[in-house]
Amino acid sequence: MLHIKCPHCGMRSQNEFSYGGDATVKRPELNKEVTDQEWDNFVYNRVSPRGKHLELWQHLSGCRQWIKVERDTATHEIFRTYKANEEIA
Amino acid sequence: MTQSYRIETGGLINRNKKISFKFNGTSYFGYEGDTLASALLANGVHLVGRSFKYHRPRGFFGAGVDEPYAVVQLYRNGETEPNIKATEQELFEGLEANSVNCWPSVNFDIGAINNFLKIFLPAGFYYKTFMWPKSFWYKIYEPFIRKAAGLGVASTKHDKERYEHKYEYCDLLIAGSGPSGLASAYSAAKNGAKVILAEDKPRYGGSLLTSDVNIGNQSGKDWADGIISELKEMPNVIVKNRSQVFGYYDHNMLVMSEKVSDHLPKTKKYHPNKRLWYIRAKEVLISSGSIERPIVFGNNDTPGVMLSSAAKEYLKVYGVLVGKKPLVFTNNDSGYETAIEFKKHGVEPIVLDSRSNPQSEIIDEAKNLGINIKDSYVVVAAQGYKKVKSADVATISEDKKTLGKIENIVCDCICVSGFWTPTIHLASQSGNKTKFNEEIDAFVPGVSKQNETTLGAANGVFTLEETLKTSFEKGKELSKKITDKDNEISIPNVVEKKYSKHDKFWCVPLPKGKSYKRFLDFQNDVAVSDVEIALREGYRSIEHVKRYTTLGMATDQGKTSNLNGLQLVSEIENKVVPSVGHTTFRPPYTPISIGAIVGREVGKHSKPTRKSPIHNWHEEHNAVFVDAGVWLRPRYYKRGNETLFEASKREAKNVRTNVGVCDVTTLGKIDVKGPDAAEFLNRVYTNAWLKLPVGKARYGVMLREDGIVMDDGTTTRISENHYHMTTTTAQAANVLSHLEYYLQLVWPELNVNVVSTTEQWAGAAIAGPKSRDLLQKLFPKTDVSNEGLPFMGYVEGDLFGVKARIFRISFSGELAYEVNVESDNGRFMWDKIIEIGEEFQIQPYGTEALSTLRIEMGHVAGSELDGRTIPYDNALEGLLSKKKDFIGKRSLQRAAFIAEDRQRIVGVVPLDKKTSIPEGSHLVKDANAPLPNKKLGHISASCWSVEHDNPFSLAILKDGKNMIGEKLYVMSPLKNKVIPVEIVSSHYVDPKGERVRS
């Protein structure tokens, strides 16, 4: 079980969080024309890197904030966690 | 029976307390402090079971967790548990145990025929033996394997025992209370660190219980006892025996199983049977010691062959002789310790040492005691079937390839020592990159991945002096980092014997013309020949060899077999062991009860139970409840002998003719507030929301980004910047997360706040032609006329002094209202509705009638919004705004979603108007078509239409738009039904929707 530092609440066990996928995916703007490829890339296509991965988690049984977690998918090492609106270094 | 193998005095057992027990139906005695194994050995019982594959007789090989095969079925206080190691099970009054893996009995075992038919059971027997012919599998192979294999039988009864989970945080978790565990715990505790010291055995001290050493002018055991009693007094230390740290997981979380009651005849009142500890430690010190490894020789699985360290432990801890004519076979000095213990107790051992002319302090001592020592000698094969009767021995050449003339020595046990293997399971589980230590021919921990340090024998350090020194220092160093204290501890002086170098010899060659089985893995019956076959067949990776031969698998996890297996592979492959590498050690290190893993989450505790504030009323009125997610909802209210079918028909009919009331508290409710709330809803829902006036409700559908319908419900504008959203019971939590996702991450510029209010409001749906009359009496001061409160209108009302929200919305398709009051007033509201509704023939209705009403109206619910359908499929395309963008809109352009023959909701009526249609059935064109019969759609929901008095179903059907009027077949192979049906509109009742507006 991972130990995740919620930027709002502090260190918490993984079972308080839910996973939300790749945090680098950006939703196309509303009312903007997008190609099929662009839309598929947003909805379906994901890279599955071995190593560093910036991902979303929601502190579901806590402050309910969505946060960003920089995690190594191979070792599970967590390098840093960010608030939703925080600049990623 | 007398304990003929128990010595007169000595050992750590309590000789004043006799304990009676039964093994395979025979009664025996042992003493308090015995294990089942030591008590059986005291009684001269060596035969405990049969082996997994060949059903060869099995005895005791170890004295603790290292035991690969002395596994029994245990009976305790009316319960039974399989897979219990006799070497770990403490004796209690009335204990009963039976052998496993033997049928019909341990002495006469039909499966032993496998031993003679071993041609059928070589390496890879899982994969190739039982493959052919296919028709044999179910009738012959599988039942045979099930009967013959396995490590016992799980009870089919409900387990009466209680199991607990405990979460703990500490600075240092120390696994193992041998010298390194004690020393590191002591210095860390003295430095103020919060320490947990775990010992899997009942007694603390590890190797100090059996070794002949002095620490600070005391015996090793006395020193250990002193440290333990001091640690137990310290408030910052938790000391636990019978507690196995069996798994090392991510981010320094370890799991430990504490056997609270297994050593007692019966679990004490209010005590659990076992307690599972989830421990998050800042630092982990692994002091799990080492396990002696066997030397491989012919028939080395015969009962009576055991580890030399186990023989010593039985003698020193339990006062038990494992034999009276022992043969000690060693490649290092450890065997001599065992031989000396035998000699001290008047038994004459013979030592065979594979080394030529070894010299050391302890060998001199053995010589001085007059022990018969034969250098350059090996055991070629054990003789005897159910018990060792003698050993074939021979001299061995310096290069270990050539055997001399075979001689026979009469003996009743063979104590083997092939040197020591550090127990690196926990370190390996943590991700440590282990390395091979040539000095000791074994893997030791290398580079740590997590905050973990391995000490003492587990780290390949076999001298006590160095172990104590490094452990005291490590405990201090790590605790200092955490507590910032620097308490000086004086390291006691140590007296121990010096060891000479061991012999890198692990396998006795086969003599010419002999084909003895030489076992590597005793639990899984893997012999040298099996690994040879696997390599001959082309398996190279050690992970593949493991799976093909089962070497090092199952509950044993290679505790005694791992290194010899690697030695063999590297020898055949002409490689060195480190380049072969070792297989992954998997948790659990030792078997853990399923009960302990499950903990308290059984039966009704497996999930929370949510009840509406009106629940008691339902109970008082004969409600039959159904699980709706975590909620309990009335399914129907039983009158007399009514069946579910009869009751739900009555309740639904009463809604259509009079008025009914339904508890809808469980519906998800979310408050959406803020100046941008309308804009937010406009993006979330598929339809338009910017112009919804205050005091009005609107039905909305929300999609996922992939265009699939996520949920539906009505949302009401309570005031300018305040909306009350409802969701389905099942999706409430997901919808809230979904909204939070968009507000926090995608559109943070929107000034909107969302919060769940599901539990703040109790809700009652009042539905039926007489609902307005009832409502007027409930709210005499409120104008509830069609003009005052039109369809989709909302007002606040005063329910006899209680503030209420009145929504004119309908799920049943009838004229209907939903009244919400604060949860505390839920029962009051309900009582008033029932009391005043009496004159209108009101009846409560449950979820079954609720379903009937919505199905015949063609209203979609969870069974249609099943995560696979788009708005069109549910005839909801009218709600898709063309003017604005919304979540998931772009996906609706996908080719499959706009296909001409896209699936769509339809109604289904059986041609005979009598046969009920099972939900989940398939719709096909031709009932007699050959399989696989092409499926055109499926039945999503079924009911008995109270309006038409015949069965009616909803279905999602390919090209549903053009199928109205078609005749198809419903097929349910599960229920063995074929029903001819007609496809009709999904709106089976009031297709124009006039009633809700009446």
Ligand SMILES: [Zn+2]
């Ligand atoms: Zn938080």
